[in-house]
Amino acid sequence: MSLENKVIVVTGGGSGMGRDACLALARAGARVVLGNRNAQAGADVVEEIVAAGGKALFRVTDVSRPADCEALVALAMERYGRVDGAFNNAGLQREFNDVHETPDADFSDVIDINLKGVLYMMKYEAAAMLRSGGGSIVNNASIFGLKAMPKTAYYVAAKHGIVGATRAAALDYATRGIRINAICPGPIKTPSFDRVTGGDEHMYDDGVPMHRIGRPHEVSAALLWLLSAQSSYVTGTTLSVDGGMSAE
Template sequence: MRRFPGKVAFVTGAASGIGRATAIAFAREGAQVAITDRTEAPLEELRAEIEADGGAVLAIRCDVSVPADVEAAVASTVAQFGRLDCAFNNAGIENKAAPVHEIALDEWDRILDVNLRGTFLCMKQEIAQMLRQGSGVVVNTASGAAIRGVAGGASYAASKHALIGLTKSAALDYAKSNIRVNAVLPGNIETSMMDRFTGGDIQKAIALEPVGRLGKPEEIADAVLWMCSDLGSFVTGASISVDGGWSL
């Protein structure tokens, strides 16, 4: 039995990695899915794949750091599917490694604009729609870096730490409005971001994992869908680590 028949899911950063896996999982569980990303070609490839598998999907080019893009993306989703039940704010970027005193201001702004401001802009639009319809679930992608320091990664870690505060505060704001807000904290996952982070030497990342392997994007998707489903109905304001013990 599929978990999301008649539901509508909205996924940012859907063109690759965790976002891609989660969009596919939502569609296979019966949801109508709006997929967004800045990169159009892989987004269109994902749209075609979901449609070929029998899913209902809307592909939207969207830069989450641009308010007009976000507003248009959520509005298009509601115009197409009539509502918005699950929002997975996954779009994010990694920083260029540097100690704090060497971080350029434009690099700091670049990371915070996407990872924190972008998530905030999405939540504003998503939650406004959920309030109109009387229910909804939001899941934000934080990171194991949201609960520990990262040498050379202050801007990324700061953005992800802030997401935890944003998630908890929003959970309190809407607890009585039938809207739940949670965060998933991935560890070292088999994605293109991890390839860039390690410079192609994936053993560096594996060595950091107590379980001795990288996580799969599908394992994060499983956690997101659980939080969005009725099985997670009493969970709000939570930060759930899915990281093979890395944050320990």
């Protein structure tokens, strides 16, 4: 699944699935344009890619701000002259609460970053890809973009929204050379997962048919396929990387 010299924009690339994706993309030959809110984490990933002989750029990016999204895509266009692919991965989750006990700020933060951030990024990526001759966009939804979990209504709403936006946008560009898909990871070993579980890798094993959590590289493998020409007839779909959870 070579992505040699392809220009790929990644949000939330400083840790977890985003970090692994950036490193995997660089190994596949892509030029990575990374956005992340934490400047040091983003710079560290770029340094690691460059040290291994790859090419990468970084810009501090808060995807809840349209101007930041526009600027990240503009950086790719200015430095590399095109955008061939994107992984809209930035996201967050707040505390577990019933709806009536959820702080208003949690509603706003999660919808602004997880859902509106994906919409903003798609807007500017699609415009750049139309100028570049097409491309592939992959949005990071979640298993909870396909099913629900108690005490996370705000998060489930955002992730369902990503799935719906992916399908609708895929129809907008189906004849214009831009494919848009979503991946729906189940529980994946990331710093965010560790914060929820306290580092217990087996807390959710009983809820996964494969009886284990996933690893970031397993998400990256699906991402690379969706960004590559091998998935050239795939658009508007969701690819579950969840150990079988969505089959239940």
